[in-house]
Amino acid sequence: MLNSIWPFFIIISFFYAIISGNLDNLNKSILESAQDAVNLCISLLGSMCLWNGIMQIANKSSAIEKLTDFLKPFINKLFPEMKENNQIKKEISMNIIANVLGLGNAATPLGIKAMKSMQRENKDKNTLSNSMLIFIVLNTASLQLIPTTIIAIRNSLGSENSTKIVFPVWIVTALAAFAAVFTAKLLIKREEKNKKWKQ
């Protein structure tokens, strides 16, 4: 993806800068941008080390497994096909908890494990099952409790209060996740209705 977007951005910028007479600005920004990336990374270095360290503690303890209990009612509602399958439900929960805690490194492998287990139960191996679909939709909703990266960016740009976005982020995340899951559930229902009609 970036292999086509990146050169495209640079090339159109160059030609537009010539047309609009902004060449001196462009020159300045080329050097400045590289420096900006360094500044941001230095800031990210601090917060990434801190969070990764803290989350490693969560990872090493049984926190993820324990927290999965809280999710049970949600999981049963979201994945009705998996009601009888406790192992898969546990894998799904562990992925969600890892996402919530911001354990990016742990969440993806756990998620792939859950996907593979669901694929085993899937009747049509070429098509996503309902459960897999909802599972992916949940993963595309950023369920992270503390949005660490954006806080670090805000901090590096000298924000007065870089964490004040946390509560609004929760509300927006909840709304977005609800909208995505609701849409998916609605479309699943419609599809099933259509199938019945055909029969």
Next chain:
Amino acid sequence: MEAINFISNLAMPIVIIVIIIYGLIEKNKVFDIFLEGAKEGIEIVLNIFPTLVGLFVAIGALRSSGILDMITYVIQPVLTMIEFPSEIMPLTLIRPISGSASIAVATDIMKNYGVDTFIGLVASIIMGSTETTLYTIAVYTSSVGVKKTRFVLLASLIGDFIGIIASVIIVKFFFY
């Protein structure tokens, strides 16, 4: 508003303390484990550093050449009708596609319009509440070799869309 800022500021320390106490209860060597994880953190940042340099230069070029202002100017009439800040538009387009590119765009927006301004806050909340949708879908569908993805992309993008609209509304509601 005081209460909202209070909850926001409380979240981070609480998560840190709860995890540390949890680690202590289970009799872990918490500091050793912390160092182990922190070392990995260095690697993560070092790995995205070259990507960020490349993308910062590209996004910086778009900004300084005036092309972003031109696009913003062109789409402004449509977006003002729905009261959407056109300065955010580049972020909403790149967000589902690339994580590192959206970091570069968000940083660019906040640098130009201010971190704690209306636009800066909207950009922050969009970044915090949405995910690199296309990448996530690609990782999970390819992990099991599924070809027919049904409406997973549609549902996820509707979620992103609602998230973006909600970010604008919530900043107006909470902070202005």
